[in-house]
Amino acid sequence: MKKAFAVLLPLVALLALASLVIGPADIGPLAALKALVAGGDGPLPLVMREIRLPRMLLAILIGGSLGLAGAAMQGYLRNPLAEPGLIGISGSAALGAVIAIQTGLSAAFALALPLMALAGAVGAVLLLVLLAGPRGGSLTLILAGIAVSAMASALTSLVLNLSPSPYAAGEIVFWMMGSLADRSMVHVWLAAPFMAAGALLLARTGRGLDALTLGEDAAGAMGVHLTRLRLALVLGTACVVGAGTAVAGAIGFVGLVVPHLLRPVVGARPSALLWTSAAGGAALLLAADIAVRVVMPDRDLKLGVVTALVGAPLFLHLIWKTRGEQA
Amino acid sequence: MTLLTLSDLSVTLRNRPVLDGITLSVSEGEFVGLIGPNGAGKTTLMRAALGLVPCAGHSSLAALSPAARAKQAAWMPQAREIAWPVSVETLVSLGRLPHGGGTEADAAAIEDALAQMQLSPLRARTATRLSGGEQARALIARALAQECPLLLADEPVAGLDPAHQIATMQVFARLAAEGRGVVTSLHDLGLAARHCTRLVLLAHGRILADGTPAEVLTPARMAEAFGVSIYHAETEDGPVFLPMGVLG
Amino acid sequence: MRSARAFLAALCLGLPAAAQAQDAAPRRVVSINLCTDQLAMMLAAPGQLRSVSMLAVDPRSSAMVDEAQAYDINHALAEEVWLMQPDLVLAGQYSSLAAVAMLRRLGVRVAQIAPANSLEEVRDHIAEVGTLLHREAEAEALTAQFDADLAALRAPAGGPHPRAALYYANGYTTGDQTLAGQILAAAGFANVAAEAGFPYGGPMPLELLAMAEPDALITSRAYPGGSRSEEILEHPVVERLRDAVPGAIMSDADWICGTPKVLGAMKKLTEMRERMRPAQ
Numbered sequence: 001m002k003k004a005f006a007v008l009l010p011l012v013a014l015l016a017l018a019s020l021v022i023g024p025a026d027i028g029p030l031a032a033l034k035a036l037v038a039g040g041d042g043p044l045p046l047v048m049r050e051i052r053l054p055r056m057l058l059a060i061l062i063g064g065s066l067g068l069a070g071a072a073m074q075g076y077l078r079n080p081l082a083e084p085g086l087i088g089i090s091g092s093a094a095l096g097a098v099i100a101i102q103t104g105l106s107a108a109f110a111l112a113l114p115l116m117a118l119a120g121a122v123g124a125v126l127l128l129v130l131l132a133g134p135r136g137g138s139l140t141l142i143l144a145g146i147a148v149s150a151m152a153s154a155l156t157s158l159v160l161n162l163s164p165s166p167y168a169a170g171e172i173v174f175w176m177m178g179s180l181a182d183r184s185m186v187h188v189w190l191a192a193p194f195m196a197a198g199a200l201l202l203a204r205t206g207r208g209l210d211a212l213t214l215g216e217d218a219a220g221a222m223g224v225h226l227t228r229l230r231l232a233l234v235l236g237t238a239c240v241v242g243a244g245t246a247v248a249g250a251i252g253f254v255g256l257v258v259p260h261l262l263r264p265v266v267g268a269r270p271s272a273l274l275w276t277s278a279a280g281g282a283a284l285l286l287a288a289d290i291a292v293r294v295v296m297p298d299r300d301l302k303l304g305v306v307t308a309l310v311g312a313p314l315f316l317h318l319i320w321k322t323r324g325e326q327a
Numbered sequence: 328m329t330l331l332t333l334s335d336l337s338v339t340l341r342n343r344p345v346l347d348g349i350t351l352s353v354s355e356g357e358f359v360g361l362i363g364p365n366g367a368g369k370t371t372l373m374r375a376a377l378g379l380v381p382c383a384g385h386s387s388l389a390a391l392s393p394a395a396r397a398k399q400a401a402w403m404p405q406a407r408e409i410a411w412p413v414s415v416e417t418l419v420s421l422g423r424l425p426h427g428g429g430t431e432a433d434a435a436a437i438e439d440a441l442a443q444m445q446l447s448p449l450r451a452r453t454a455t456r457l458s459g460g461e462q463a464r465a466l467i468a469r470a471l472a473q474e475c476p477l478l479l480a481d482e483p484v485a486g487l488d489p490a491h492q493i494a495t496m497q498v499f500a501r502l503a504a505e506g507r508g509v510v511t512s513l514h515d516l517g518l519a520a521r522h523c524t525r526l527v528l529l530a531h532g533r534i535l536a537d538g539t540p541a542e543v544l545t546p547a548r549m550a551e552a553f554g555v556s557i558y559h560a561e562t563e564d565g566p567v568f569l570p571m572g573v574l575g
Numbered sequence: 576m577r578s579a580r581a582f583l584a585a586l587c588l589g590l591p592a593a594a595q596a597q598d599a600a601p602r603r604v605v606s607i608n609l610c611t612d613q614l615a616m617m618l619a620a621p622g623q624l625r626s627v628s629m630l631a632v633d634p635r636s637s638a639m640v641d642e643a644q645a646y647d648i649n650h651a652l653a654e655e656v657w658l659m660q661p662d663l664v665l666a667g668q669y670s671s672l673a674a675v676a677m678l679r680r681l682g683v684r685v686a687q688i689a690p691a692n693s694l695e696e697v698r699d700h701i702a703e704v705g706t707l708l709h710r711e712a713e714a715e716a717l718t719a720q721f722d723a724d725l726a727a728l729r730a731p732a733g734g735p736h737p738r739a740a741l742y743y744a745n746g747y748t749t750g751d752q753t754l755a756g757q758i759l760a761a762a763g764f765a766n767v768a769a770e771a772g773f774p775y776g777g778p779m780p781l782e783l784l785a786m787a788e789p790d791a792l793i794t795s796r797a798y799p800g801g802s803r804s805e806e807i808l809e810h811p812v813v814e815r816l817r818d819a820v821p822g823a824i825m826s827d828a829d830w831i832c833g834t835p836k837v838l839g840a841m842k843k844l845t846e847m848r849e850r851m852r853p854a855q
Contacts, residue, residue, distance in 0.1 A: 024780040043785040050811045051782045078410035101801040166635075167744050167804035174803065182746055182781040184811050211424050214469065215408035221377050222473070223397030223425045268411040300746075300778045 004265045008279040012060065015286035019056040020048070022290055024297055054185045059289045060282040061188070062180075062248055065195050065240035067281020068274055070255020072202045075209035075270035076233045077132060079141055080260060080318055084241045085252030085304075087145025089124045091152035093238075093245035094175040096120025098156050100246075102163050110186075114194050118242035124148050125234045177304030178249030180289050191243040198239025199278070201232045206271030213270065251304050253311025254281050260314060284310075328355050329387075330477040330508040331376060331400070336384035338368075338375050338532075345371045346382070347532040353477065353510055358503035360519040360540075361512040363529035364553055369512040370405060372529065373479045377402055388477075397425035401473035405481035405512075407462050409454045415465050416441070416450040422472030440472035443498050445491075460487045467495060471502075478502065480511040484518065496522035516557070520544055520568040528552055544568050600709035601663035601684075607651035607674065608667035609636055610832035611688050614704040615665055616642050617834065618713050626659055635798060638828040638836040653677040663707060691833020693757045694725065700833055721835045728841050730763025730848065737790035737851055739764040739844075741825075742779070742813070744795060744804040749776035755830050758837055762844035764791065785812050791847065792822040823847050 020036065021029035025047060034040075036048035066084060073082040084090050100106040100116035127148060132141035156175055160168040208229040211219035220226055244251070258280040259273055266272035285303070288310075292301040331353040338346040346368045353359055361369045375382040377400060378389030388400050401422065409418060419440050423433040441447050444464045449457065454465055467483050478499070484492040492515070499509045500522050513519055519526055519540065526543040528536040530552045536543045549557045555570040604619060605626045606612045612627040616639055629650050630636050631643035649655055651671040656664060656678060666675050668689040675685050686707050691697050698718050705714020730736075739759055741749050748768040749755040752775050756766050767789045773779055794808050794817075807813065829840035 023782055025782045025786040027786070043788055046812055046815065047782045047785045051785070101803055104801050107801050163802065164800040165798040165802040165805070167798070167802045168800065170745070171802060171804055182807055182810060186811070207424055210421055213408075213410045213413065213418070214421060214466070215404060215406055215410075217374070217379055217404040217406070218402060218408070220379050220393075221397065221400070221402035222421075223393040225393055263411070267417055268413045269417055270411065298772075298777070 004262060004276045005279060008276065008283060011283045012279055012286065015283055015290065016056050016060060019059060019286050019290055020052050022293055023047075023052055024293065050184055051182065054183050054188045055180050055289065056286070057188050058180050058183055058191070058248060059286045061192060061195050062244035062251065063254060063281040063283070063285025064278040065198070065244045065281070066251065066254035066285070067258040067277035067279070068199060068202055069237045069240050070281070071259040071270070071273045071277035072205055072209065072233055073237060073255070074259055075273065076129075076205070076212065076229070077141060078212060079132075080263075081256070081315075081322070082141060083253065083256035084237065085250055085254070086149070086256060086315070087124075087128055087141065088148030088150075088152050089121050089128070089237065089241050090245050090250035090252065091149045091156070091176075092124035093117040093121040093242040094250045095152045095156045095159070096242065097246040098159050098171075098175060102159050102165075102168065110190060114190055114243045114246045117246035118194060118238050120152070121238035121242035121245070122234060124152065125237050129230060129234060173302060174249045176250060177302035178245075178251035179292075179300065179302050180248050181300060183247060187247040191247045194239045194243035198236045198241075198243070201236030201239065203274065205229055205232050205236070206274055209270035209274075249302075249304070251285070251307055253304075253307045253315070254284055256318075257307070257311045257314055258284055260318065329353070330355060331510070332385070332387040333372075333376055334385045336372075336375055336382055336386060338371050338380055338382045340371070340380070345532055346375060349384070349532075349534060351527065351534065351537070353508045355476070355506045355508055356503055356524070357508050358500050358522065358524045359508070359510045360523035360526045361510060361529060362514070362516065362519055362526055362543075362552075363512075363535075367529040367552075368532045369529055370481050373402070373481060373510065373512065377479065394425065397473070397475075399475055400477040400479055401470040401475040403466055403470040403478075403480040403483055405485075407459070407466055409462060409466075412453045412455045414450065415446055415452050415454050415457070415468075418454045418465050419446070419450075419468045419472050422469040422474075425473060436472045436474050440468040443471055444468040445494065460491060463487055464491060464495070467498075471498070475507075477508045477510070480509070482512055482514070484511075484513060484515065492518060500524075516544060516549075516568045516570060521565050540566065540568075550574055601661075601707070603659070603661045604663045604665065604708065605649060605656050605659050605661040606631075606665040607649055607656060607671055608665065608688070610667060610690065610700075610834065611665035611704065612643065613637070613639050613832055613834045613836065614688075614700060615708065616646075617717060618701070618705050618708055618710045620708070620710060623708060625661065626656075634828065635796075636828055636831060638832070638834070638839070653681075657681055657683065665704070665707070691754050692752065693754060694761060694837070696754075697721065697833040697835070697837065701835075717835065721838070724835070724838050725761070725841075728838060728845055729761050730845065734763060736763060736765045737848060738767050738770070738787070739791040739793055740767040740784055740787065740789040741793050742784060742795075742808070744802065744808065746778045746781055746784075746807050747776065748773055748779040748784075750774040754833055754837065758830065758841050759793075759844065762841045763848050764844065781807065781810060781812055785816065789816070789820060791820055791851065792816055793825050793844070794822065796824050796826055821847055821851055 021032050032048055035044040039045045069084050074080055096116035096119050097113055100112045106113040128144050131144040157172055160172055208224040211222045211224045259277045262276050262280050266276050288303055288306040291306050292303060329352050333349050333351045336346060336349040363369055374380045376386045376388050388396055420437050441450055444467055446464060446468055463486055470478060484495050496518050503509050526540050527534060528543050535552055536548050546557055549555055554574050556572050556574055558569045558571045560567045604624045606615045607628050609630040612631040615624050626647040626649045627643050629648050632640055634640045651674055653674040664678055664683055664685040666685055666687050668687045678685050688700055691700055701714050701718050705711050741755055750773045751760055751766045751769040759766055767787045771783050771787055797805055829836050
């Protein structure tokens, strides 16, 4: 686990730096960093502090959240296919956020945006945990996830189609695919407290998730409070995923790819995977967000497209492997 | 000293009575074999004693807080679940969770458990890739590493080869001899007779007999509980009990 | 009910509806596109235009809401348009394509007008619709008026050209090869989008806008109902820019269609530029 951090933390730092110096405007890296730290006249400090810094911070926060939530969900459901985006948690959070925006609630009260997204996410996690608890198999989980995802995206489309704003219909893409383009520090401050609270809740699940490796019965006999564990998991996941989705849309596959890649590195222990996955998620999302700027700088390429291109083949591979194990 | 007291314990699952008025106590130094036909309620008895299923009556373990209970009794369920590809050593170390983990005492307990189950050569192997019997031994080692005064194990020797069946029973007998208590359900009457200090025969949710192997394993009781005839002989190496045929 | 059945029958049999000789002036004209709606209302003879599209009465998009109240409203659906028994349907080049195709199958004469991308094309479209309606004289008069008004408004060459940015929801900008860009240029502004490499427009990253340091910022009007697309117009960077330089909220209705109404937009821009002059 320490070894993993020794690689991941410098990687995150390096990518964060790259994220700050890469952008559509042609600014020298040194001038950019100097303007960020020292300020000065002209538009440069504003660009660095109000556009690129929040973009980098959000990539770290949201990537970390998705990695952490993915690892926690997988640990609790004991299923490597559990991922907030795939099983509809992000989609439900997006629905909450869309309702907050379209009803004007978020304009009247800024916190309504993350709170409504959180409410959407709580509903989805609760439903999934009840339908496909630790005893439910992969099939139950994926089927329940498909149902929740389909419902959430249909309702999101409905709300956007009913909106009087001509832009609303086009926003479906953002909510389904996610983007960090042109976010501001306002978004960072809106999401960060919820993410911190959620991460704190999820961090405390480590011991219980370890014990669950042996099954619910053994875990219960080892002093794990299963009801409390479930509550922490539901609220924690909803907090981090809800807040992230509220400001950047639903970004899929991060919570699937990262725990899967890092599991062998930490010896598969669920508690060790939590923070390692958070660091890995931050690195992956930073890299994906750099990729959308480098590969197609003149197009507003959505983040979820890149993460899906990396994640979907891996997802298929995982299903193939699970199938092999069951046969 | 008594490690476990059950008084008038009853369990009803889905409107079907599974256990009915069980009164039982287990003391230090006892190796109790829980025998009985399929569906007699052996697993439910142990789970109810641990407070894992709601029950009427009193269990001294279920009355404890989860944390205190985890230090009083270790539980090895019958389902051999290992959800993630952890190493054998990591798997065994999970038994130290109730104690916090990471201290020298923890490391010693893990070493001891690995050695007792002859797992030291397999310690770095991935637990999910082991054979069924090896996984069973690793899970027993996990329960041993919890180092509780009382060990409850549900069919721990099922699926083990003869040598490891005997070795496991000897480990449990040694634990009992050291002053701990062991309760294990099993179907091998021969092993039960040779290693357990006491047998509890369960049928239809009630205790049919409770005593030394010789007292419990009588032809009449075996016929009543299992519907089998039994061969019994005393040899130089101890008693032999073998079910011989199904009674019409 | 009977007419609905007739519609179905005509649809199935592919019967041409009462075909009109094209050399006679159309007498029952239906417009199903916001921009043809407005040109037709300006040019048609009394009673010639029967119906305009529902967008024509929406003040958020139409510059001629009051005039449009006098006509039946259609929703650009083939069935409803066919039942009006038009002898000419005016449609946009890229909208309601299914309805256009079906109306043509039913034998209805449909004229498609492309969106205007320049002030020159505004003149072309006036002439085109004038010819279609057999109202050439009115079209010429309208064009002459347009030319005169445009000449009066057009910024003198050689004067200072403040650099303006057009910035809408989703960070969208329009370049100089568009109608909005030409309005901006005619009003005497240089277009920041063109400098930044967006001749036609597209989503311009916010940091390019900030780095370009425009002298004026023209943003779109907020629509009712929240949307995250418009959220970017409240981004701290945009707000700071808006505080620092003169800005205008453009009213979409004057900008959307290539009609003489674009001069209204141009007039506002010209006034803004003139107010800016002392500061320069």
